[in-house]
Amino acid sequence: MVPRRVPRWPSWLLRASPGWASWGAGLASPPARRGCSSTPSPPPAVVPTQERYPVLRLPFSTVSEQDVAAFARIVPGLVTTDPAELAAHNVDWLRTVRGCSKVLLRPRTSEEVSRILRHCHERNLAVNPQGGNTGMVGGSVPVFDEIILSTALMNQVISFDDVSGTLVCQAGCVLEELSRHVEERDFIMPLDLGAKGSCHIGGNVATNAGGLRFLRYGSLHGTVLGLEVVLADGTVLNCLTSLRKDNTGYDLKQLFIGSEGTLGVITAVSILCPPKPKAVNVAFLGCPNFAGVLRTFRTCRGALGEILSAFEFMDAACMQLVERHLHLARPVQESPFYVLIETSGSHAGHDAEKLGSFLEHALGSGLVTDGTLATDQRRIKMLWALRERITEALSLxxxxxxxxxxxxxxxxxxxxxxxxxxxxxxxxxxxxxxxxxxxxxxxxxxxxxxxxxxxxxxxxxxxxxxxxxxxxxxxxxxxxxxxxxxxxxxKPPEALQLMCQLKALLDPKGILNPYKMLPTQA
Amino acid sequence: MVPRRVPRWPSWLLRASPGWASWGAGLASPPARRGCSSTPSPPPAVVPTQERYPVLRLPFSTVSEQDVAAFARIVPGLVTTDPAELAAHNVDWLRTVRGCSKVLLRPRTSEEVSRILRHCHERNLAVNPQGGNTGMVGGSVPVFDEIILSTALMNQVISFDDVSGTLVCQAGCVLEELSRHVEERDFIMPLDLGAKGSCHIGGNVATNAGGLRFLRYGSLHGTVLGLEVVLADGTVLNCLTSLRKDNTGYDLKQLFIGSEGTLGVITAVSILCPPKPKAVNVAFLGCPNFAGVLRTFRTCRGALGEILSAFEFMDAACMQLVERHLHLARPVQESPFYVLIETSGSHAGHDAEKLGSFLEHALGSGLVTDGTLATDQRRIKMLWALRERITEALSLxxxxxxxxxxxxxxxxxxxxxxxxxxxxxxxxxxxxxxxxxxxxxxxxxxxxxxxxxxxxxxxxxxxxxxxxxxxxxxxxxxxxxxxxxxxxxxKPPEALQLMCQLKALLDPKGILNPYKMLPTQA
Known part of the structure; x- marks a missing residue:
């Protein structure tokens, strides 16, 4: 056997960075769940969407007492009409849009979702499917009084195959909890994003979320193996296969990936998880200008090859906001730009050698002016927090x-x-x-x-x-x-037209997440 | 800098294998194009599909002289009605199905495809889109007298971006030629298959071809970035984006990936090519039983991690057919099973160390009983030929x-x-x-x-x-x-029903590749 080598990091990387000592304090735990950050005073009220934007309510029915009673028969005890409890579900987490839904339903099974939608379809009631409500474009809250159909209680893992790495779970599972579940079994989720503590996997798929591992593991169009979807009329479309390859007809699940709840409600997901890397390293570097960021990227892609798992950048203004609003300390000298490079591989020694050699070159040639490196999970999380929590800092x-x-x-x-x-x-x-x-x-x-x-x-x-x-x-x-x-x-007009035709085919009454995704004139 | 290590292969791998010396002779050139293998006597005639199978012609129009004249105006000089020339286009390469088309059209541009389809749509003429005609399920030849619309002359590379690795090309480009094109620029195609010398990229996408690199680079649903498609009525749907990420509405291109020419004719493809690995190794191993094959796979996946790019297996009967019909020599001792393992990585020394360590373990523990290793391109091709040419050997x-x-x-x-x-x-x-x-x-x-x-x-x-x-x-x-x-x-009935609805939406007259993909009763 060839002996394991000790990673040889350039010595400059291992010196204490100026802000590092004070850094731990600001981040005793992983990034907080969105919306939980403490702010000095209560935030101002959010203007209702229908007041801020020129949008007209479509002629859907209004929820009646009979409807509420019907829902109570389908999901006893899981129908909410209390305005106080509804408030958080009517506003997006960015606090930019606000609906006025009067009813929140929290089914636990796809059968319940099916019965709810069948009722809504018959009664011409509009429905707003809602996952973790972490969306960025006002897609996950009602615009008017749409019924909120939350996946929060559909949070069961159905199965995990530790040979193939296939996870099958309900749509309301929180991404971070799924990550924990598969990591205990030596796999990782193929996607990761800042909102992981709140977002639901069903919402991730409905949004076709990209995130921090896209560079390495690609799009959900490639990693999602199967979906169960309830259509607007209550039909359950079971495409919840766990096969890596399946060319038996049109790949229907693809239609729903990225359709933002407008074509059907995703109720379960089958997704391929990559093996957990044996070694992860994160380097956080300062660059003197954007040209340097680009050159660093090209050099790094060549040098790190298949172990490169993320290449993120942020400008000095981002760092200042993260320092000011979240009290995170900058781990390297002040720079116009910063990059975060992550490697994930199967051999710690080899990975260290590749990364070390790249970093030595990057510093030697002036591509980067300062840097720090993390190889243990706590410090890796700290460096990632600087990048992941920018959104939160901005919202403050x-x-x-x-x-x-x-x-x-x-x-x-x-x-x-x-x-x-x-x-x-x-x-x-x-x-x-x-x-x-x-x-x-x-x-x-x-x-x-x-x-x-x-x-x-x-x-x-x-x-x-x-x-x-x-x-x-x-x-x-x-x-x-x-x-x-x-x-x-x-998108060209022909594509927009086909989008509208697909919507009309799958949801002829337009009850699913109205006022979203499709152009107003459609 | 850390010094480069010399690859340390187990010595048993490098001894001359019994059949190796005689092996070169059988394979002086890369695997022959399909259909070009020499056979001792002319093959028997192929029974027409309509005679062998219970299938009835649908009430499409029949091609008239006026239609041929109209086509000649759209694609002058590229309309074939000569039965001898049509013969090869009417029969699949496996020689199992045969149509009786009287017209072959070979447009060069999507505008020409659009004009042809507009005419066919108006006249209710059925059309069989045809790429390299390397399909396995009788999808690429007519069943009756459908007009054959060949992509053979749509064979231009439109652009290649050597920063992102995005290739944009016409649908009729042959996969092997595209491979050559991008390899000269230090990238590779994300898919590879035995039929590469004949198959068209448009056909690959229409079939959602898997192939030999799927394990590493995943499905075309993930690697295809954009498509240009001509719909049944002649509408050109331009979704030929080259962006890695694009969530502006439904991902329409996904509908056409794997739709086998029944929803539209793919005329151009934008596809993401991975960087060319700096080191490729292929090991060809004999296993004593299938349980050993499975254990070898699990061990190898753990040991090789991110550099594993293929894990193929074949049984002894496959090897016998390849030896008998193609005169390829077995490179290792006779075994009940064989596996072919490929690594592709960015650091020859690291890859060699990982593979060497795995092989040493596999032999030492009795998982494999014999093996040979190739690190240069010529020998790699020879080993791959054993696996890739099984289909050809079977057809002989x-x-x-x-x-x-x-x-x-x-x-x-x-x-x-x-x-x-x-x-x-x-x-x-x-x-x-x-x-x-x-x-x-x-x-x-x-x-x-x-x-x-x-x-x-x-x-x-x-x-x-x-x-x-x-x-x-x-x-x-x-x-x-x-x-x-x-x-x-x-597939459940709800999925089959939605497939039929999509077909009816996109091709209401059903002129595109009829008798294919959708159940007969549809």
């Missing part, structure tokens, strides 16, 4: 205008610089961060409060610029309520 | 009944053993091989000629057995003409 900074763009990687940061100049003091902060390895920029603009004039300065400017680069105006966050009328910047 | 053995099953990996070989006992001397050979790493068995039965009694002994027995294991009756070959009435073994 004021009203946030969020853009989630796919762009050619060379042009990824141009829009941030140009917007800063364009908006001037009208914006509190203009920041850029995201999944550089996937060409995905999260562009965020904060202000003291929502203002239509700032919105008008941002839109359609951001969309036009993106379309000019042949980019996507929604890389991973989806369409929801907020982006439905700007799809034309990324 | 007589009429082939082909089954392509997804099964729980532990039960993968049971059906082969049980069928051998069940069929006795009625079958010439019953063989099993396939993509063990994906749970995908290719079960093949050869006989001197087609016989309905042998077919009756095979079907529905094989399908019932597969359904009993909750497997798939078509893992990667698709449905085509031959499997359309057995989908019910792997």
């Amino acid at each position: 900074d004021g009203y946030v205008y969020k853009y989630d763009l796919s762009l050619p990687v060379e042009r990824l940061y141009d829009i941030v610089t140009s917007l800063r100049a364009h908006l001037g003091p009208r914006a509190k902060h203009v920041v850029g961060y995201g999944h550089l390895g996937d060409g995905n920029l999260h562009l965020n603009v904060t202000a003291e409060a929502f203002s239509t004039s700032l919105l008008a300065a941002l839109e359609p400017h951001v969309y036009e610029w993106t379309a000019g680069q042949r980019g996507s105006i929604s890389a991973e966050h989806g369409v929801g309520f907020k982006k439905r009328d700007v799809l034309g910047y990324s | 053995d007589g009429y082939v009944y082909k089954y392509d099953l997804s099964l729980p990996v532990e039960r993968l070989y049971d059906i082969v053993t049980s069928l051998r006992a069940h069929l006795g001397p009625r079958a010439k050979h019953v063989v099993g091989y396939g993509h063990l790493g994906d749970g995908n068995l290719h079960l093949n039965v050869t006989a001197e000629a087609f016989s309905t009694s042998l077919l009756a002994a095979l079907e529905p027995h094989v399908y019932e057995w597969t359904a009993g294991q909750r497997g798939s009756i078509s893992a990667e070959h698709g449905v085509g003409f031959k499997k359309r009435d057995v989908l019910g073994y792997s």
Whole structure:
């Protein structure tokens, strides 16, 4: 046998970083669940969506006492009509949109979902399927009085096959809990995202969530093996296969991945989990400019090859917000840009050698100016928190205008610089961060409060610029309520028409998550 | 810098294998294109599909002289009505089904495809889209007199981005030529299959082809970034994006991946190519029994981790057919089972160490009884040929009944053993091989000629057995003409109904690849 080598890290990586000592205090536990961060004063009330946006209620029926009684027969004890309890379900976690639903249903089985939808379909009642309510585009809360159908109690793991790594579970399982479940069995979930402590796997699939492991494990269109979906009329469509390969007809589950609850309600998911890596390393580096970030990415992709599992970047403004609002300490010298590189592999010695050699080169050639490295889980979590909790820091900074763009990687940061100049003091902060390895920029603009004039300065400017680069105006966050009328910047008319035809086929009365995904005129 | 280590292969691997010396002769060039293998006498005529199977022509129009003239205006000089030239396009390469089309069209652009389909739609003329005609289920040739729409001249690479690895090309590009194109630029195609010398990328996508790299790079549902598709009425649906992430509405391209030309004609493909591995190794090993194959797989997956790129198996009967019909020599001692393991990685020394350590263990513990290893391209190709050319060897053995099953990996070989006992001397050979790493068995039965009694002994027995294991009756070959009435073994009625609704939505006259994919009663 060849002897195991001791990882040889460049010595500069292992010195104590300036902020490191004070760092542990700010993060005694993993990132808090969204919405639980302590804020000094109660947040201002959220303006109802129907007041802020030009949207008209469609002619659905209104929930009657008879309807509530019917629901109580289907899910006894799990029908909520208490306004106080409904409040949190009517508002998105970003506190930007608000509906006025009067009924929340929490079924436990797909059979119950089926009976609920059959009733709603017959009665022409609109339904808002809701997972962890962590969406970014106003897709997971009602716009008017849609019935909220929560998957919160559909939270059972159905099976896990520890030969193939196939997990089958109900749609309401929380991502972080699933991660824990499969990690105990030496596998990992193929996706990970900042909202993991709250988001539901069904919501992840309905949104086609990307997240932090996309670079390595790819899209949910590839990793989801099967789905159980309840259609608008209550039909249960069982495509919950656990096979890696199945070419028996159209791959129907694909239709529902990314359909945001508008074509059916996902009630169970079968997903392929990769083996748990034996070694994980995270490097957090400072770069002198965006060109350096790009060169670091190219060099790193070549040097780390198959063990590269994430390449994230954030600008100095992000770091300042994370320091200010969450009291996390910067682990490296102040820099215009920071990158977080993660490796996941099967041989600690080999991985260390690859990463060490890359880091030595990156520092030696001036690609990066400072860096720190984590190999144990606690420090890895701390470094990841800096990146994962940017969204949370932004939401504590004021009203946030969020853009989630796919762009050619060379042009990824141009829009941030140009917007800063364009908006001037009208914006509190203009920041850029995201999944550089996937060409995905999260562009965020904060202000003291929502203002239509700032919105008008941002839109359609951001969309036009993106379309000019042949980019996507929604890389991973989806369409929801907020982006439905700007799809034309990324989709031709023929595609929009086919989308509407599919919606009409699967949900002819349009009761599933209305006012979302499809253009208003549809 | 850490010094590069010399790969340390177990010495037994590097000794000359018994058949190795004589081996080169049989394979002076890469595997021949399908259909080009020399056979001693001309093959027997193929019985027309409409005579062998109970199928009735649907009431489509018949191609008139005016239609031919109209086509000649759309694609001047590219309309073929010569029966001799049409013959090869009317018969599948397995020589099991035969249509009687009178017209072959070879457009060069999607605009030409659009004009052709618009005409066919108006005139109610049925169309059989055809790529490389390498399908296994009779999906790529006409059943009656459908017009053959060949993608053979749509063979241009549109662009390749050597930062992201995104290839955009026309649908008629041959897979092997695309491989060459991207390999020159240090990338590889995310799929590879035995028919690579003939198959078209558009056909691969339409079939949702799996193949030899599936274990590592996953499904085309994950790697295809965009498609251009011409719908039945001639509408061009441009979803030819090159973005890794794009959540702007329903992911329409997914509908067409694996739809076998029944929902639209794929005219261009955008696909993500992984970086070319810096080191590739192939080990070819003999195993004493199937339990040993399974244990080898589990051990190897743990030891090789992220560098494992293929795990294929074949039984002794496959090896005998490859030796007899293709004169390829067995590179290791005779064994009941053989496995082919490929690694692809970014660091030759690390990969060699991982593989060496695994092989040492596998031999030491008796998991494998003999083996040989290839690290240079010529020998790698030779080893792969043994696995890739089994299909060809089978087709030279007589009429082939082909089954392509997804099964729980532990039960993968049971059906082969049980069928051998069940069929006795009625079958010439019953063989099993396939993509063990994906749970995908290719079960093949050869006989001197087609016989309905042998077919009756095979079907529905094989399908019932597969359904009993909750497997798939078509893992990667698709449905085509031959499997359309057995989908019910792997799909519930609600799914079949939705398939029919989608077909009716996208192709209301049913002109695209009729008699394929959808159940007869639909």
